[in-house]
Amino acid sequence: MGTLDWIVVGGYFFVMVAIGYWSRGRIRNIADFFTAGGRMPWWLSGISHHMSGYSAVMFVAFAAEAYRLGLTVYVWWSLTIGVGVGIGAFLWAGAWNRLRAKHGVKSPLEYLARRYNVPAQQLMAWAGAALKVVDIAAKWVAVALLLQGFAGVDVKLGILLVGVVTMVYSVLGGLWADALTDFGQFIIQGLAGIAMFIAVAAHFGGIDFMWEIWDRLPESHSDPLSGQYTLIFFMALFLIKTLEYNGGMWNLAQRYMAAPSGAAAKRSALLSSALWLIWPLVLFFPMWAAPLIVPGMEANAEQAYVEMGKAMLPAGMVGLVLAGFFSHTMAMVSSDANVISAVITRDMLPRLWKRATRLSEPAQLQLARITTFAFIGLSMTIALTADTKGFVLKVVIALVAATMGPIAIPLMLGLLPWFRRIGPTAAIASVIGGLATWAYLYVEQQNKTEWVTQAVIVSAPLVVSLVLYLVVGLLKPEPSADRDALVGSLQRDDPDVPSDAAIRA
Secondary structure, three states, X not given: OOHHHHHHHHHXXXXXXXXXXXXXXXXXXXXXXXHHHHOOOHHXXXXXXXXXXXXXXXXXXXXXXXXXXXXXXXXXXXHHHHHHHHHHHHHOHHHHHHHHHHHOOOOOOOOHHHHOOHHHHHHHHHHXXXXXXXXXXXXXXXXXXXHHHHHOOOHHHHHHHHHHHHXXXXXXXXXXXXXXXXXXXXXXXXXXXXXXXXXXXXXXXXXXXXXXXXXXXXXXXXXXXXXXXXXXXXXXXXXXXXXXXXXXXXXXXHHHHHOOOHHHHHHHHHXXXXXXXXXXXXXXXXXXXXXXXXXXXXXXXXXXHHHHHHHHOOOOHHHHHHHHHHHHHHHHHHHHHHXXXXXXXXXXXXXXXXXXXXXXXXXXXXXXXXXXXXXXXXXXXXXXXXOOOOHHHHHHHHHHHHHHHHHHHHHHHOOOHHHOOOOHHHHHHHHHHHHHHHHHHHHHHHOOOOOOOHHHHHHHHHHHHHHHHHHHHHHOOOOOHHHHHHHHHOOOOOOOOOOOOXXXX
């Protein structure tokens, strides 16, 4: 990297911190900190939802899979998310928003105590928080590996650099800072992605490379599913991503909660869905063409996109692409930190420390900032002490994808009217059964058991969790008038209910 590249990266970091400082003035209480007071425009909510689902993992682990296997990574990742979010626009987006507007909910898990009971809520809160801190550690490692590849910066120093900047603007500005930096990062990502796409097209002599490269690549690279990514894996991941990106990944539920109404949240989801279906193609085509530009990297494919950038981009553009990598990770981490802070502050601490429920508004806001700081610090600590080789893909697929289903199923299905008779017994059985299945399979995978494939470790916990939720719920229904009223209230907007700008709870 040259001087101009470093100027671009430094300017990016400065702007992110400045946005956090500016956003601080818009935060008056925890409703503003966690849900933007329900005042976020639908288009900003949609862009933020889309950006918060990315990280540098795409340019490390997924780029490696695109280099080695080709088209399949778009099919089982981007396509599943895009279609799943489109479905969720009609099922879940509005319901999340109405939890805030009608019930003053500020954390995605806050409603679970009423929908099921406190033990079910706490089980999902603790399991999900533990999962997320490891997931974010993988994101730090991914972006640090990219920084090392481009600039030779030590991995640990890279984690500290990106982590501290993210910590500053997340602690200061809450969800407003997250959304505004998401928008800025969307612009940077667009410029960086288009620059790489144009550079690759110029290398091959024109836009025709999009369909001509497949004749020069191995035949399997054009298969929609290949390698360890089987049809079973695809079907399981489609269900997981549908649950995850419609609120099972808690920070994405926040984006819908921050919109002005349920109808606006639906529009946000449809915008995010369209972006997921279209934009990743721009990012993936250079990755698919990479074996023809930087061949022989199968053993170190995680660095393929870095080598592409060095080979294809002029001075200044390398810095812009690296800033784009930062933008992905910082968008996801900051939003995760905000929602974990909401869960800890609203759902976990009050059960451990009774005084937390009696704190003043300023004290609650201070507590929210402290928990945001602590979460980011803990995830950085894990990243700094991890063995970085293979860590990113292992965490993202073997841990996050495999355990997200058991945690998300009671959370997401509990919002739908068809499951209103299913109560806490089924919810608790679903979470415990799914996570126990994953733990058993993970141990067997470490023991090199042949039948524990990637498809099995991702699909089996999901299936067990879903079956337990439905079967236990059928055998032991737990109807409740209060539960019916809660779920029923989430099905349509009520024009007489004020926004969070007027609700100060």
